[in-house]
Amino acid sequence: MIKSMTGFGKSILQLPTKKITIEVKSLNSKNLDLNARIPSQYREKELEMRNTIAKKLARGKVDFGLYVEATGEETSNKVNEAIVKEYIRQLSNVHEGDTIELLKMAVRMPDALKTEREQIDEQEFNAIKDELTKALTAIEDYRIDEGKALEKDFNIRIKNIRELLDSVIQMDPERMEAVRERLHKAVSDLKEEVDQNRFEQELIYYLEKFDITEEKVRLANHLEYFTTTLNSSDSNGKKLGFITQEIGREINTIGSKSNYAPMQQLVVQMKDELEKIKEQLLNVL
Template identity: 85%
Template sequence: MIKSMTGFGKSILQLPSKKVTIEVKSLNSKNLDINARIPSQYREKELEMRNTIAKSLVRGKIDFGLYVEITGEETTTRVNEVIVKEYIKQLSNVHQADTTELMKMAVRMPDALKTEREEINEEEFTAIKNELDAALVEIENYRVDEGKALEKDFNIRINNIENLLKKVIEIDPERIKAVRERLQKAVSELKEEVDQNRFEQELIYYLEKFDITEEKVRLSNHLEYFTTTLNSADSNGKKLGFISQEIGREINTIGSKSNYAPMQQLVVQMKDELEKIKEQLLNVL
């Protein structure tokens, strides 16, 4: 069973004085890359949350956001009364104005507001961790659903390549015959006498260079191995990528050896199907 690296999970926790929103978004990446946006008061717990995410999602470009909205009367931001009064005093010395206007200017000055560091409540953080787990379950389900769609597409593409390979096998004798006839025609057009025994030896040697028996067998084995890996219990995106490379090598070799237009057309179609597989494999976990 394969999984996609693309997914999204969201969970909302309502606490007595605040609302906590957790969002996790995942895109494809060769490795694990976590970008976290969390309030400063939760920084000391960032590593713990990162480890939880890494253990669950394994690989991908992960955007993790923890957003806190104060809904109660309490707030950690306070007006710095001493500083604001001092600003008003200094501003009044510079320019005589209404106290309200001076107040408006003073609160926009540096250090007019101060934020008191809020200690993390462990009970509260436990609830946040539970919501993080819920968001990760949601994104995991998203990945599984996306993986099913990818798996269906892969099976179609592999089946198409297998059918094209069958056509290659069917026309291979015809190809060998065409190559032989082309060589014999070329020799017959020569005005020089040719030793038939020597010609037959050279012909056999030449045809052996164009033999694709091994490539056909290896390609068939690679296609079968791809399907087996696709249906395994784990999501093996990197392994499937390696197998697709081997499939590509065999297809390319058949194309270079074919020397026969109908077979080369089939090879082009196989390459097209394989490129679509490789493109989608970038999203597989």
């Protein structure tokens, strides 16, 4: 079973005086790249939350957001009364004016508001951890669903390559005969007498150079290994990537050895299917 690195999870915690929203989004990446956006009062717990996310998601470009919305009467921002009064006094010395207008100017001055740092309540943080687990479960389910779609596509592509390989195998005797005939014709066109034994030796040498028996066997084995890995219990996109490299190597060798246009057309089709697999593998965990 494979999993995609693309996913999204969200959970909302409603407390008496605030609403806390947790969002986790992930895209494909070679390693874990975690970006966290959390309020300053929860910074001391950031490492713990990062570790929780890393253990669950393992790999991908992950954006984690923790958003707090006040819903009660309490607020962490307070008017700094002494500072505001001092601003009003200084402004009135500069210009006598309406007190309300002076107040409007004073509250816009630096330090007119002060933020009281809240202490993290352990019971509240435990509730946040529970909601984070829910969000991570949601993104995991999302990844599994995306993985099923990818797996279906991979099976289709591998099946297409197998069918093209079967066509290559069926065509191979015809190809070898065509190569043999071309060599005979090339020699006859020279209109020179040749040593028949030497010619047969050279013919065998060239036919061996064009032989693709090993490549056909290895390609079939790599395709089978890809399917076996795809159906294993874990999701290993990097391993599947290595297998596709081996598949590509055998397809390229068949193409370079074929020396036969109809077979090279089949090779091009196999390469096309393989490129589609490689592109989708970038999203596999």
